[in-house]
Amino acid sequence: MGYIGQRIPGRNNLRLARGAGQFTADVQMPNPCFMALVRSPYAHAEIEHVDVSAAQGLPGVIDIATAAEVAQATRPFSFARPPEVEVNLADMDGKRLREYALAERWVGYSGRPVAAVVAEDPNTAAEAAERVAVQYRELPVVASAEDALKPGSPGAIPGWNDNLVFHTRYAKGDAASAIAKAPGVITGRVQVQRHVPVPLEPRAFVADYSTRTGRLTMYASTQMPHTDRSILAGALGMASEDVQVIQPDVGGGFGCKVPGSDEEVLVAFFARRLERPVRWTEERSEYFLACGHARETWFDFEAGYREDGKLLALRIDAVADIGLPFGAWVQSSVTAYCLPCGYAVDHCEVSMRSVVTNKCKWGGYRGFGKEAASFCMERIMDRIADAAGLDRVEVRLCNFIPADAFPYGQVSGALLDSGNYQGAMAKLLALVDQEAFRQEQAAARTNGRCLGLGIGFELTPEGCSMPNSDFLQGWDGATVRMDPGGRVTVLTGVTSPGSGNETGIAMIVADELGVPLDTVTVVQGDTDRCPYGLGNFSSRSLMIGGSAALAAARELREKLLSVGAKMLDADPEDLELANGEIRVAAAPAPPAADAPRNPGGPAWSVPIRRVARKIYSHAFGAETAHVEPGLESTRYFRIGNVHHQPETEGRLSFYPTWPFMAVAVVVEVDVETGFVEVLRCAAVHDCGTVVNPTLVEANTHGGIAQGLGAALYEELLHDDAAQLLTTTLMDYTLPTAVEMPAELSVAHQETPTAATPLGAKGAGESGVAGPMAAVASAVEDALGVEGLALMTLPLKPERVWRSIREVAGAVQMGETA
Amino acid sequence: MKLKFSRVFDAPRVALWSAMLDPAVLARVIPGVERFETVGEDTYDATLKVGVPAVKGEYQGQVSIRDKVRGGDGPYSYVLEGGGQGQQGWAKGEARIEFSDAGPGTRLDVDADVQVGGRIAGVGQRMIEGVAKIMAEEFFAAFDRELKRKRTGAGGSVAFFLRAALRFLRGLFTRRSPGRSS
């Protein structure tokens, strides 16, 4: 019996839980020094003068840099018109931005690094940073997307004639006339707030430069070591081979640790300049200010529907506030790309305007824009149900892309590989006894308690691959080697943020080679050792990295079978690998261990390690002369269902696999205060073939926690001067274990994909959007107030409370709710 | 953040107006002023210490007065503007102050817009409104004292000397370490 499909806990869990993890801040270095940053307190300003004199004199200060030094020794990050991607991008008419790791003359967001100090210890570095005096001249601040779009608005970026940077448009059919003819029309706005992932471990970098070898070694809490290496090499003007990036244990990434940060370039810059190891671990407030924000988007929609709930036509006018145009701004395009998600709509028009403001750039956050799209569609579905007087689940069922329509081309050109949305929903409804809940709800109401049930659906494509992108590619490399003792090492280009994919990859290779799991070691995150890869994001590590490892392991398997066949005097076709042996498949059961050996009898099996030994030590022998020596293979896997050649393929499709999830949530709402408690949550998740149910569930639990966070707690708040008001965990509230529902269950449905050899679709991002929608729906169900539409997140108590009163007030005044 | 305050003072409008443009008075009524130097017409360099007792930040910056409107039957008004930088961040505010007749006295209406930035904005958002209100209270109280000072005249001087004498006597019996301020 193979490992694939078995519940095996992540092999790093015990080590990490014991505190034996080696995170970047744990990496030991001889004679290190420490960096601290001076950050702009203004969101938009010109730098008139930087005075470092008071800091220089402090004992323990080793070096101070301003933009002048950095500009001489590094290259800037550059935003320019992205490589031609047909169809979707507006003319950029000269919008460029080049920024060094330290601001030269201009700061575009509060928190921007302006100067950097290195000292013998971190406290002295912080003290010196306080003493650097910077003179700013304030410029008009663009603090919101609304303001940014107003005609005559000041520019968030110097030299840009307006604040609109992308305008993505997709269309199918004729939405405008279809809406005009539709029996019913609803309009409204859905709003997703500005969020940031909050990993346990903030960013950390340790760099060491050797003049002897001319090489830079960077330990980084990152998600993409090879990409990071390219970026650092580019920034420092070095050859890639002279840069080594090592990703130690990482305490969570969720998208925020993609390369391209000022701070990492500065650590490398100082390491080279000072020829001493340089360390930097960020403060949590720096993380909130400067790592990377996400998701802030509104959707103005117009939906034409039929009496039976069928969505006939949809127009969506969306605006995303991307802050400065660096980092993961592409998420807003992803949001547009996914609409209308899992629903078949004949007439659909999507417009997404991405707007720059004086806020921090976007960094990735689990979902990468897909969650905002799903949330928008789910709220529209619920509004149609309300308007048509229909059951909310029924409306979804009649609009889902039918199970027999795959592969399905969505409005944007995306090709959805496989799906069975109705099946997932049916399975969910079987888990959630709606009848029983309605009785429970009624009984609770007589006791003055408001319980509500909400259902959400999310379509969460994975494996992102964009044309001409250094970051987002749907291929990866793996090396599998077996040593003379039969032990296996897998080196992957994919990495782990702590999600356990190294265990899943070990399982795949162990099954393929028929060896015990504990003889397989997986090495990740070292650019000197691992083949080129794109790291971990978009749930790709297992399905793409695992597929590359599978291909490499398959080559070793062929060689072992070929040599083993000679050793057993059998046909390779008749052999199987299992339990560390190559054996004849039809052989009688092996003799008992204590039975006398029969030296003259036929050999039915041979230990794999003996075959390996033979390959290494007897390469000219009868059994091995026909195969190439050595027992190592490096293969690169390119995932299917990605289409980057519109001229020949007729479409642009960025996401190869399309997992999905249906989720139900039961909440209790305190009507007097607006406080929402999540009591129960059940989800049916489909990520194709499940390699390791434990890992899938663990990842989904985490996704659901972040979905609940987005629904009820998380919100980055800026004021009119684009000052970030939420820079601590006191103000950026997160769900703790106490806020998680007492009952949380995840069931599986498996609709495999043809895009990967195992049929696995990836499971890392699912769980965010479904709960966002289900909670909003559940709160409405709990309150049962006609006309109550909770279209803006988070549903913090005051928002719920005020919404109830606004609707009640409108009803009292005789207006139609 | 926008705030509005109002207080009626027992003095005619003309007296209030001139008092509120007098730098010596401003130095005494603007809350937290530690240094107040005239650098131009209606423009002053200042050091202000602002906050709650546990968290006071020192801000260096400028205070200026502009858009003076005086004359006719309508209310007098001017705009008091100030801003400064400190280690905790920066702060700036603009207050339109209107002086209207209120019987024999004058009503002062303050319409203020306060903005803070940097570290204090990131961690102190719970307290900012409260601090602004405290400053407004201190401003009005200090102004009240100013008007009383001007009114008491000679009586005020006696009180002043008495207070000074008491302080002197108390100081004789108190052990002070060098550099300590009372």
Place this chain on the structure above:
Amino acid sequence: MIAERFDYQSPTRLADALRLLAADPDGTRPLSGGMTLVPMMTLGLAAPEHIVDLKRIPELGGIHEEPDAVRIGATATHHDIATDPRVRLHAPLLADAAALVGDVQVRNRGTIGGSIAHADPAANYLPALLALDAVIEARAKRGGLLRNATRSRRIPIGEFFAGLMATCLAAGEIVAAVHVPKQLAATHQGAAFRKFARVKGNFPIVCAAALVERQSSGERAGCVAIGGALPIPVRIALPGGQAAWAAGEVETAIRQAIDDPMSDANASADYRLEMAAVHGARAVEAACRALDDGERSA
């Protein structure tokens, strides 16, 4: 990261600590549990040059029973207060308030002295102590020729809080202990504490401490104190001459007592006012039920 240098002393004698605090009141801070001071220093909001650790001074610690009160030393932790049998017996309202401060780690280190001297309007202790008519014992170095002379004064809780995060403590003066009058037995008094926060462990938006007692006439008297709505806690006497109160009338009384509620990103003024009213009424109701239970068990 603490960016400013400071020196640290940990005296064992109260007179030494007070002398250090008096020497440079502006530049010296007392340190108790550190759950307030240390975050402020890490966030760059406070930068004392001298820190005087009070935890090794015996007079400032411990919980002692007196004839009419329980004396709680300033350096007693929230955990100690929440679990001490004498506090639970004689002032259960205070134990309940202490049990809901922050989270486990904060309760194991944070102290009552540090909390009330800082006087954050959202602190649990403020309304609880106000409802209990506590008295603050404050100590300072006494001016004069004697090096070790200290002076002590008792400040009724109603006079202790002066404004937003401001107390009436003079420069160099510290909270030495909190004297909580022994409350009536559970057969005659019910108490309840309610905290309303967005997530567990966070500062509350509002908190409410209610005390209800049975009078000989069979009527009930009581009060509810609200924290988090105004810069200082406010105590509302419940309408007298009644055996019970409707939630609506308690809410009205609370609303009338709170003019100009605070406003921030977690709660605007009107919402905060309503939450004060709602949670105050709920605390009163719970206190009444506790008294009902107590009377039944008599």
